[in-house]
Amino acid sequence: MIKSPLQIARESYAPKMPKALKGSVKIVEGKETESVADQADIKKMFPNTYGMPLLTFEPGEAAPTAARNVGVILSGGQAPGGHNVISGIYDGLKKLNPENKLYGFLGGPGGLVDNEYVELTADIVDHYRNTGGFDIIGSGRTKLEEEDQFEKALVNCKDLNITALVIIGGDDSNTNACVLAEYYKAKGAGVQVIGCPKTIDGDLKNEMVETSFGFDTACKVYSELIGNIQRDANSAKKYWHFIKLMGRSASHIGLECALQTQPNICIVSEEVEAKQMTLDDVVTYIAEIVAKRAEKGENFGTALIPEGLVEFIPAMKKLIAELNDLLAHNEDKVNALEGNKEKREFVADLLSADSKEVFVSLPNSIANQLMADRDPHGNVQVSLIETEKMLIDMVKAKLKVWKKEGKFKGKFKGQPHFFGYEGRCAAPSNFDADYCYALGNTASVLIADGKTGYMASVRNLTASSDEWIAGGVPVTMMMNMEKRHGEMKPVIQKALVRLDGAPFKKFVEKRDDWAENTKYVYPGPIQYFGPSEVCDITTKTLQYEQK
Ligand code: FBP
Numbered sequence: 375m376i377k378s379p380l381q382i383a384r385e386s387y388a389p390k391m392p393k394a395l396k397g398s399v400k401i402v403e404g405k406e407t408e409s410v411a412d413q414a415d416i417k418k419m420f421p422n423t424y425g426m427p428l429l430t431f432e433p434g435e436a437a438p439t440a441a442r443n444v445g446v447i448l449s450g451g452q453a454p455g456g457h458n459v460i461s462g463i464y465d466g467l468k469k470l471n472p473e474n475k476l477y478g479f480l481g482g483p484g485g486l487v488d489n490e491y492v493e494l495t496a497d498i499v500d501h502y503r504n505t506g507g508f509d510i511i512g513s514g515r516t517k518l519e520e521e522d523q524f525e526k527a528l529v530n531c532k533d534l535n536i537t538a539l540v541i542i543g544g545d546d547s548n549t550n551a552c553v554l555a556e557y558y559k560a561k562g563a564g565v566q567v568i569g570c571p572k573t574i575d576g577d578l579k580n581e582m583v584e585t586s587f588g589f590d591t592a593c594k595v596y597s598e599l600i601g602n603i604q605r606d607a608n609s610a611k612k613y614w615h616f617i618k619l620m621g622r623s624a625s626h627i628g629l630e631c632a633l634q635t636q637p638n639i640c641i642v643s644e645e646v647e648a649k650q651m652t653l654d655d656v657v658t659y660i661a662e663i664v665a666k667r668a669e670k671g672e673n674f675g676t677a678l679i680p681e682g683l684v685e686f687i688p689a690m691k692k693l694i695a696e697l698n699d700l701l702a703h704n705e706d707k708v709n710a711l712e713g714n715k716e717k718r719e720f721v722a723d724l725l726s727a728d729s730k731e732v733f734v735s736l737p738n739s740i741a742n743q744l745m746a747d748r749d750p751h752g753n754v755q756v757s758l759i760e761t762e763k764m765l766i767d768m769v770k771a772k773l774k775v776w777k778k779e780g781k782f783k784g785k786f787k788g789q790p791h792f793f794g795y796e797g798r799c800a801a802p803s804n805f806d807a808d809y810c811y812a813l814g815n816t817a818s819v820l821i822a823d824g825k826t827g828y829m830a831s832v833r834n835l836t837a838s839s840d841e842w843i844a845g846g847v848p849v850t851m852m853m854n855m856e857k858r859h860g861e862m863k864p865v866i867q868k869a870l871v872r873l874d875g876a877p878f879k880k881f882v883e884k885r886d887d888w889a890e891n892t893k894y895v896y897p898g899p900i901q902y903f904g905p906s907e908v909c910d911i912t913t914k915t916l917q918y919e920q921k
């Protein structure tokens with residue numbers, strides 16, 4: 375590996391740890407838990423892992439543990455800090471017993487089923503400390519959900535004498551981790567399963583998991599870029615920049631970046647849905663701000679667009695749900711058709727009247743993107759839908775009409791951007807480096823104590839890292855029943871932006887001022903060395919949520 379000077383300097387950064395994880399750990403059991411909803415159904419499906427108590431770590435005496443082998447998997451989209459979770463598990467295991475071994479399954483959950491692995495030794499782990507990416511073992515989106523996969527994985531674990539697995543993933547992967555934990559516990563397989571909350575999207579959070587790792591770094595990278603664009607916009611004064619931001623469903627990333635950079639517009643999908651806005655309402659809202667700024671001669675601006683917007687516009691949501699069912703049931707027929715035009719016509723005829731009207735009114739490029747392949751979890755791949763371009767075209771068309779009517783006198787030139795992949799593998803901020811290392815260490819303690827069906831949890835994150843509270847939360851506690859592929863399934867409840875939450879309310883207080891006036895903030899790049907108030911700063915979302 376050829377290392378950059380920053381990578382070399384950063385290798386020796388020692389992540390800051392919560393007090394309870396610095397020495398030996400005592401585990402304190404809290405009260406028994408219930409799932410967030412649908413308790414009876416979840417309890418029935420997870421008889422062995424339901425209702426387990428919350429766990430908190432305190433400094434204490436640790437009993438010596440026998441040597442054991444552990445496996446780790448990185449699942450789903452990359453998120454800054456994954457390598458530190460692994461180094462945290464590795465160091466935690468070695469601290470418990472130097473004979474402990476860590477195996478990394480390659481390419482995500484698929485590696486566990488296909489028995490592709492590498493033993494993670496100090497020689498390997500040391501090169502990846504405090505670096506971004508998941509390239510130490512790779513990641514993948516294979517869904518671990520079939521009994522056949524669980525059995526194959528068990529054979530592979532037995533071969534390597536692995537008695538515990540750590541699955542580092544988002545809500546879907548942790549749901550599957552819990553199903554696997556239940557399955558192994560039910561059959562007395564002797565393999566524990568522990569989850570770790572990962573995703574830049576920030577939508578795996580609840581009372582016990584304050585944020586998923588990677589959100590902090592990704593938002594800081596995007597905010598730096600947005601700030602740079604805003605400075606360019608304010609210098610040249612000739613473009614409106616439409617910036618789509620990653621985050622498959624929730625708008626946490628967009629909202630956080632808005633709080634950091636104060637753009638002229640930030641659309642929040644959850645608000646669009648709550649207000650039952652149509653696509654035309656969204657376009658009108660944007661066009662009105664463009665027109666208002668133009669009256670002052672400000673023919674420039676920035677608009678942040680969440681990646682998942684199309685799925686939150688009620689009519690589009692209905693259309694996408696129908697498309698999901700319809701494409702699942704007619705996959706072969708659709709694939710057999712030659713061109714996109716034929717596919718669109720075939721699909722349009724199978725839709726309800728309302729959805730057909732919406733579908734045929736969409737630009738062809740967007741309709742084609744909506745028909746494209748789902749990911750293995752059945753989700754539309756919203757990062758492939760060019761919403762930012764669609765909105766530029768639609769705003770332009772509306773302003774053209776308003777110009778004729780004398781309602782718009784300015785100029786409008788749109789520049790589309792999509793910030794997604796460039797934020798997912800950045801070198802983790804101090805926050806993510808520390809948080810992930812603590813999560814990894816926490817996982818190793820849960821393993822040593824024989825726990826299964828738990829997610830590593832590190833809380834109190836706006837306090838100094840010394841005061842962070844580490845422990846474990848039963849995954850079943852986060853579950854509810856949701857419809858997936860036409861069937862009700864137990865899944866971890868996705869945390870969307872709460873319109874009654876402090877971050878959104880803060881944004882609403884300011885957004886009209888930011889829309890009309892130019893109040894940009896330029897956050898600059900993530901700082902790894904320097905004053906703590908710059909280097910260790912947390913997201914505004916966490917700051918406002920924990921006030
Ligand atoms: P995870 O939920 O797996 O962390 O993935 C998040 C994400 O970055 C989304 O924001 C985005 O929609 C998606 O991954 C893109 O997926 P892919 O890497 O498969 O293109």
